[in-house]
Amino acid sequence: MDEHKENNYIHDSNVSVKNNMMSNTTTEEQQEKPCSRICTVTEPEPTLDVSESKGEFSDPVYKEIAVANGHINRMTKDELRTRLEELKLDTRGVKDVMKKRLKSHYKKNKLKLCADAGEGGGGGGGGDTYYDYICVVDFEATCEEDNPPDFLHEIIEFPMVLINTHTLEIVDSFREYVKPEVNPTLSDFCVKLTGITQEMVDEADTFPEVLQRVVLWLQERDLGTKYKYAILTDGSWDMSKFLNIQCRVSRIRYPQFAKKWINIRKSYGNFYKVPRTQTKLSTMLEKLGLTYEGRPHSGLDDSQNIARIALRMLQDGCQLRVNERIHGGQLLNVPSSAPMEAASPPHKPRSKD
Numbered sequence: 001m002d003e004h005k006e007n008n009y010i011h012d013s014n015v016s017v018k019n020n021m022m023s024n025t026t027t028e029e030q031q032e033k034p035c036s037r038i039c040t041v042t043e044p045e046p047t048l049d050v051s052e053s054k055g056e057f058s059d060p061v062y063k064e065i066a067v068a069n070g071h072i073n074r075m076t077k078d079e080l081r082t083r084l085e086e087l088k089l090d091t092r093g094v095k096d097v098m099k100k101r102l103k104s105h106y107k108k109n110k111l112k113l114c115a116d117a118g119e120g121g122g123g124g125g126g127g128d129t130y131y132d133y134i135c136v137v138d139f140e141a142t143c144e145e146d147n148p149p150d151f152l153h154e155i156i157e158f159p160m161v162l163i164n165t166h167t168l169e170i171v172d173s174f175r176e177y178v179k180p181e182v183n184p185t186l187s188d189f190c191v192k193l194t195g196i197t198q199e200m201v202d203e204a205d206t207f208p209e210v211l212q213r214v215v216l217w218l219q220e221r222d223l224g225t226k227y228k229y230a231i232l233t234d235g236s237w238d239m240s241k242f243l244n245i246q247c248r249v250s251r252i253r254y255p256q257f258a259k260k261w262i263n264i265r266k267s268y269g270n271f272y273k274v275p276r277t278q279t280k281l282s283t284m285l286e287k288l289g290l291t292y293e294g295r296p297h298s299g300l301d302d303s304q305n306i307a308r309i310a311l312r313m314l315q316d317g318c319q320l321r322v323n324e325r326i327h328g329g330q331l332l333n334v335p336s337s338a339p340m341e342a343a344s345p346p347h348k349p350r351s352k353d
Contacts, residue, residue, distance in 0.1 A: 061114050068106050072099055090315065092289025097316070100272055104317025129165040129319055130340040132227035134262070134310060135218070136161040138234055138302040139242045140196060142180050145189040154180035155246045156201050157194065157299035158210050161307045162221070163232075168314055170307050174217050175300045177204040182249060194297050207250045208349050215255070215346040224257060224345030230322055231261040231343055234281055234306045240324070240331040251352045256344040260325035260334065264310060270336075271318045281305065288312050 075083070080098040084091045089105060091098065140157035155178050162172040177200045180186075186198050204210070223229040233239060239258050247254045265279040278287065281302065285292055290308060294301030310320060322341045323334050334341070 061110060065107050065110055068110075069103050072102050072106070075099070075102075090289075090312075094287050094289075096272060096274070097287055097289070101316045108317060129314065130228065130321065131165055131230045131342060133171075133221075133223060133229040134163040134165060134232050134307075134320065135223070135229055135343075136163065136232045136303045136307045136310065137238055137258075137261075138299050138306060139238050140194045140297065140299040141242050141246075142183050142186060143190045143193065144187045152182050152245065152249060153242060154178070154182055154249060155207060155242055156180055156186070156190075156196055156204075158207075158214060159299040159303045160214065160217070161300070161303040163307050163310060165314060168311055170304065170311070172221070173300065173304070174214065176210045176213060177201055178210050179204040179206050181206060194299075195295055207246055208252050211252070211255065211349045215257075215348050218257070218346040224343055228342040230320070230341075231258055232264055232306070232310060232320070233261050234263075234302070235265055236263055236324055236331055240326050244326065244329060252349045253352055254326070255346070255349060257346045258343075259327070260322045260341055260343065262320050262322055263324045264306060264313075264320075266323050267318065267320055268309065268313065271313060271316075281309075284309050 072080070077095045077098070080095065080102060081091045083102060084098060087102075087105060089101060093101070137158075137160055139155050139159075141153040141155050143153060144151060158174075158176050158178055160174040161170055162174075163169070164171045177196060179201050184201075186196065186201060191197055218224065218229075221227070231239070239261055243258055244254060264284075265276070268274070268284055269276055269279045272287070274287070278284075282292065285305060285308070288309060290305075290312070292305055293308075294304060296302070313320060321336070323336070325332050325334055
């Protein structure tokens, strides 16, 4: 639900997510509200992305890279665009994005040349990634324009978009609508916002049945077994709030494969060195020189656009990695110094009873 998620607060007297989140959250994400009367959702501040150890920087090659970076920092936007054209690289995006793209290209090629020549400096491969696939998820959930305190947001659309990190392509997608059980009638506001009609959810299966087919879809693609993969979301809400509470409502255990994920807002902010106020979906697309494709607040369309941002970041040399996880209902940061982690093999949902 991208920006709409920033304005929904999930109320449930049986859920302790709010209390667990308070020590890790901040309130910076309050832009582009579809309705100013909906309470805000917050998420933790990003940790600094320090992906290289001090030992790496003692290698002389990094001094050369630092000198090149200084030269790139002094280039004008026109000079950057001209150089990117000469290198046959993408010239779209704001100045800071183009600088990052050029620096990543130079670093990747310099390290490769040194490694090929046996000169050391093998401390990073630019856009290389630990994962074979990245699976983008962006739920849509029931909502009202003015949510009462006890309103429960139930997932009504479960989309997934699969990225091959080696070919840098979107290779597959999944979408099913979900029948809500606590509040089965959608509000007019929800229908207008998401484009999901009452007939769509009436004809859909309940969440446990849909989740079972999600697991089968992942298993059929050998994710978590033959291939390493990670879940990626636009913010913390999809997993730590919507999925967490939906599992409680449906009385099933929280799926192990969704317990850690890549929050692309944190990754984007850390990589391009921009403040959190510039990490909304629409802003990230704009800064990268991209435009939104499809219908905003369609879960599948949002997921496709988030995937396009992830692909551009990989192309620019970002090593996307898990940076958030949930434990005991509490949202936690995964520091960049932690070992790389892949999602667990998917298993069919289990009942809490």
